[in-house]
Amino acid sequence: MLTRRALITRSGAAGAGVVFLWTSPAEAESEAAKPILARTKNIPVGGGKIIKGKYVITQPKKGVFRCFSAICTHQGCAVASVSHNRINCPCHGSRFSASTGKVINGPAKRPLTRKQIKVAKGVIRLA
Numbered sequence: 477m478l479t480r481r482a483l484i485t486r487s488g489a490a491g492a493g494v495v496f497l498w499t500s501p502a503e504a505e506s507e508a509a510k511p512i513l514a515r516t517k518n519i520p521v522g523g524g525k526i527i528k529g530k531y532v533i534t535q536p537k538k539g540v541f542r543c544f545s546a547i548c549t550h551q552g553c554a555v556a557s558v559s560h561n562r563i564n565c566p567c568h569g570s571r572f573s574a575s576t577g578k579v580i581n582g583p584a585k586r587p588l589t590r591k592q593i594k595v596a597k598g599v600i601r602l603a
Contacts, residue, residue, distance in 0.1 A: 510601045516541065517598060524558030524574055531591060533600055534574035536561050541600060543591040544577045550584035563588065 513527050519541060524534035532546040532555055544563065546555050553567035562580060563572040570584035577588035592603035 512599050512601055513543070513593070514600045515598055516595060516600060519600075522559070522561050522574075524563065526555065526557075529554045532558060532563055532588070533593070534558055534561075534563065536573075536575040540575075541593065541595050542575060542577070543593040543600070543602075544572070544588035545591065547588075548584055549579075549586040549588060550582075555588075 513531060514525055514533050516535075519525055519533055519535045521535050521538050524532055526532050526546050530546055532544050534542045534544070536542065547553070548555055548565040548567065548570055550565065550568055550570050553565055555563050555572070556566040557564045558574055561574040563574055563577070565571070565584070568583050569581060570579065571581035572578065572584070572588050573580055577590050579585065579587060594601050594603045
């Protein structure tokens with residue numbers, strides 16, 4: 477026969493397990509709830525893709541993906557293209573490295589802001 481104390485102790489331990497199991501899927505759901513920015517197959521090697529005028533995702537080398545703000549640091553224009561591992565701003569000719577976001581050609585003086593991403597199962601999301 478269980479004592480009252482034993483019953484309460486066992487119930488508490490079981491409840492803790494339920495809470496642990498309950499929170500783990502919620503964390504997984506929040507990760508999956510982050511919007512997909514792009515699919516890896518749509519980002520060309522040496523090139524990139526502008527996402528909603530807000531982000532630019534590049535693939536400077538096969539399997540290496542980077543994400544930056546798509547807003548030029550010179551006067552706030554949106555960058556327009558990525559080619560030959562360079563991110564190009566159409567307004568005044570600034571060019572940025574597709575690997576690091578650093579300025580290759582001015583007039584911009586500051587690099588593009590890098591954004592943290594997660595790449596899993598062919599999908600790119602913000603981290």
